[in-house]
Amino acid sequence: MAQDCDKPEKNPGESAANPLGVAGRRGVLMLGAVAATSVVTIRPALASTAASVLNCKIPIPDPPHTGQYITQDGKLVAANTKGAVAPPPRPITGEEAKKMINGQSPAGFDPSSREAYVNYIRRLQHGTSGFTCYASLQAPRP
Amino acid sequence: MTSPVYAADPPAARVAVALDALVAVYHRPSGATHLLAAPSPELLDALAAGPADAVTLRDRLAALYDLEGDGTAMIDARMEELIVAGLAWRI
Numbered sequence: 537m538a539q540d541c542d543k544p545e546k547n548p549g550e551s552a553a554n555p556l557g558v559a560g561r562r563g564v565l566m567l568g569a570v571a572a573t574s575v576v577t578i579r580p581a582l583a584s585t586a587a588s589v590l591n592c593k594i595p596i597p598d599p600p601h602t603g604q605y606i607t608q609d610g611k612l613v614a615a616n617t618k619g620a621v622a623p624p625p626r627p628i629t630g631e632e633a634k635k636m637i638n639g640q641s642p643a644g645f646d647p648s649s650r651e652a653y654v655n656y657i658r659r660l661q662h663g664t665s666g667f668t669c670y671a672s673l674q675a676p677r678p
Numbered sequence: 679m680t681s682p683v684y685a686a687d688p689p690a691a692r693v694a695v696a697l698d699a700l701v702a703v704y705h706r707p708s709g710a711t712h713l714l715a716a717p718s719p720e721l722l723d724a725l726a727a728g729p730a731d732a733v734t735l736r737d738r739l740a741a742l743y744d745l746e747g748d749g750t751a752m753i754d755a756r757m758e759e760l761i762v763a764g765l766a767w768r769i
Contacts, residue, residue, distance in 0.1 A: 563743050
């Protein structure tokens with residue numbers, strides 16, 4: 537039985553041999569081969585409650601830290617810290633947070649504080665008030 | 679003309695598992711899981727060095743890979759998808 541048809545797969549130098557556009561074993565990265573979307577999100581169950589997403593609230597800061605200021609990169613610091621911004625007058629709703637993340641400034645909030653608030657929201661972790669709301673916002677809508 | 683500058687959470691915010699041609703990425707801050715095809719996982723990794731526009735991202739990738747295809751326009755398209763998925767954002 538002839539075995540010479542068993543070609544080695546690796547064949548460096550031959551380009552355009554990677555139709556799936558995946559990062560090949562030769563370190564070739566196809567930038568233009570992926571015509572369709574390259575990102576599929578597996579939605580967590582909580583994201584299916586789309587109606588409640590826009591009405592959920594994100595307190596800034598979370599209740600244990602009421603009154604603290606927020607730095608531009610979203611960290612909590614003592615009130616009146618220079619360079620930090622005052623907390624918003626009321627919790628931000630999911631809809632407002634979504635607008636802020638998209639670069640808009642919803643009514644009732646100081647536009648110059650938007651970046652600090654957005655960065656605070658991005659830093660939210662499990663167990664912090666508002667996290668679930670933020671996580672819901674991150675999930676694509678049906 | 680200014681090109682968009684992209685940023686992503688640091689790699690520690692993600693858990694990535696290679697599944698043959700795809701990479702499953704669990705994004706800790708949002709609790710969401712995504713399936714990514716090349717070059718999206720590589721783009722996310724390339725942002726670990728800091729925010730970058732498409733040209734800078736292409737240069738970072740070119741340092742690691744032989745790139746094939748139309749560079750920056752495709753990178754912008756892929757980054758838009760990552761933004762929609764919540765894995766990256768424009769600054």
